[in-house]
Each structure stands twice: as C-alpha cells, then as structure tokens.
Ligand SMILES: NC(=O)C1=CN([C@@H]2O[C@H](COP(=O)(O)OP(=O)(O)OC[C@H]3O[C@@H](n4cnc5c(N)ncnc54)[C@H](OP(=O)(O)O)[C@@H]3O)[C@@H](O)[C@H]2O)C=CC1
C-alpha cells in the first residue's frame with residue numbers, strides 16, 4: 001500500500017489525513033510534519049485507524065512513497081526539490097510558488113530526471129479540465145476574478161502594501177488587478193488557484209487576475225473566463241470557506257482528496 005507523508009497539518013492536510021483514516025483513500029498514512037508539533041499531535045489524536053509518526057522533513061522524505069505539501073509557498077521551495085531528488089511523487093497545494101520560473105523549471109526537470117510525478121489539484125476552482133483540453137489548441141485569454149469576504153484576505157502582502165484596514169471595508173473593493181505571476185505574490189494564501197490555471201493554460205504572465213474584497217459575501221467566489229479556438233468557457237464557484245482557515249475553501253481540500261483517489265484508481269475520468 002502507498003505510504004503517504006503529509007507536510008502541513010492545517011485545514012487541507014487535516015482533511016486529507018481524515019479521508020485516508022476513514023478509508024476514502026486506499027493508502028497508508030505513514031508520517032506527518034508541521035512547523036508546529038502541537039498541530040501534528042492534535043491531528044494524530046483525532047485519527048482512529050492510523051497513528052502516523054511525527055517526523056522531520058528529512059526523515060519523512062526517506063520513509064514515504066508519496067509526499068503531500070499542504071503547508072506554504074515557502075515550504076514548496078524548501079521541500080519539493082528534495083522530495084523529487086529522493087525519487088518521491090509529490091502533490092503540491094501551494095502552487096503559487098511555481099510562479100518563480102527558475103524553481104518551476106527546476107522542479108519539472110527533477111521530476112523528469114528522477115522519473116517522478118508532480119500533481120497540482122484543481123483546488124478551489126472549477127474548469128481546469130476544460131482549460132487543459134482547450135490548451136491543445138490556441139487559447140487567446142484567461143481571466144480569474146476572485147472575491148472573498150475582507151477578513152479572508154487578512155495578512156496578504158498586498159493588503160499591507162495598500163495600508164487597507166479590512167474590517168473597515170464597506171463596499172466591493174478591487175485590491176489587485178494584474179498578471180498571475182504578481183497575484184500569487186500579492187496574495188500567497190488566497191490565489192494559488194491562479195497558478196494552477198496558469199500552468200494549465202497560457203502561463204503566469206498572460207493569465208489575468210482580479211482580487212476583490214466584498215463585505216456582502218460569506219463565500220469565496222472564483223470566476224474563470226477563457227477564450228480560444230475552442231470557443232468560450234466560463235465557470236463560477238461559490239465556495240464555503242473552511243471554519244478553521246477562512247482563506248481556504250472546503251473545495252480545495254476535496255480536490256486534493258479526489259486527486260489522490262484518481263491517482264490510486266485504475267479508472268481515470270476527465271482530462
Ligand atoms: N491550490 C489551491 O487551490 C489552494 C491552495 N491553498 C494553499 O494550500 C496550503 C495549505 O492550506 P491550508 O491547509 O488552508 O493552510 P493552513 O494554514 O490551515 O495549514 C498550513 C500548515 O502548514 C504549516 N507550515 C507552513 N509552512 C511550513 C513548513 N515550511 N514546514 C512545515 N509546516 C509548515 C503551518 O504552520 P504555521 O501555521 O506555523 O505556519 C500550518 O500548520 C496553503 O499554502 C494555502 O495557501 C489553499 C487553498 C486553495
């Protein structure tokens with residue numbers, strides 16, 4: 001059975017571990033790692049079937065077959081090259097780190113050289129399947145518009161750079177408009193989806209992103225519009241935010257769980 005190691009035991013990591021523990025994913029939950037040991041202990045004590053070991057990153061990479069990064073963009077830079085060099089397949093949630101061209105090319109090269117797979121789940125958006133299909137021909141434009149309740153954007157470098165007090169926002173306010181390459185740096189914990197869309201479609205410079213704080217919302221709303229030789233595609237998802245981490249939508253965790261199920265299944269549905 002595939003031995004899984006999870007790095008980052010917050011909302012998404014926790015949901016993945018519970019899905020493995022319940023048998024929704026047919027794999028062995030072997031090891032956990034987090035910058036906070038307490039998070040590992042809390043998560044382990046909530047599990048019934050598995051009792052994964054708490055490991056350092058180095059120990060975890062030696063002992064598992066499959067690594068899940070559900071931590072941060074910084075963690076991707078530190079961990080994913082090592083994981084690929086150790087010959088491990090990796091699922092990456094903090095996809096925004098791949099806006100760095102040097103890192104992106106290095107990761108793709110390491111995956112090829114070491115015969116490993118890198119997986120990027122669709123996350124909190126719908127339509128990655130359609131963008132993948134459309135990219136087999138010419139795509140002329142891709143736009144992501146993300147709307148979140150103001151406090152779901154707390155801590156973002158762009159909010160700090162603008163000097164905006166999120167709790168005082170009274171109407172829909174545009175906080176960012178620009179390429180995905182800048183969006184993922186301005187909002188590293190809010191628009192990783194922009195990176196996944198860029199990888200599937202026309203890259204980080206041509207993918208346009210708008211981030212809006214909307215005090216009338218209780219959901220995280222992502223809208224994608226794509227135009228190309230295939231025609232036009234529009235998707236809109238109204239996501240329930242995680243109660244533990246309002247920046248993250250529940251669907252992002254479900255997409256990670258579904259990706260793992262797909263990897264382990266003999267039947268593959270969708271592009
Ligand atoms: N692809 C997508 O569609 C989506 C991606 N995301 C991204 O996925 C990641 C996980 O999201 P979520 O579970 O909600 O986040 P959480 O903040 O709930 O959990 C992340 C956990 O990882 C820990 N962590 C951070 N850096 C490291 C590191 N270098 N080594 C070990 N542990 C680390 C954090 O610790 P501490 O709190 O101490 O930093 C925290 O416990 C985030 O980067 C998020 O932005 C989220 C939603 C959608």
Ligand SMILES: O=C([O-])CC(=O)C(=O)O
Nearest residue numbers: 124190191192193248249
């Ligand atoms: O969960 C979401 O709504 C999207 C998100 O935070 C991200 O892409 O980083």
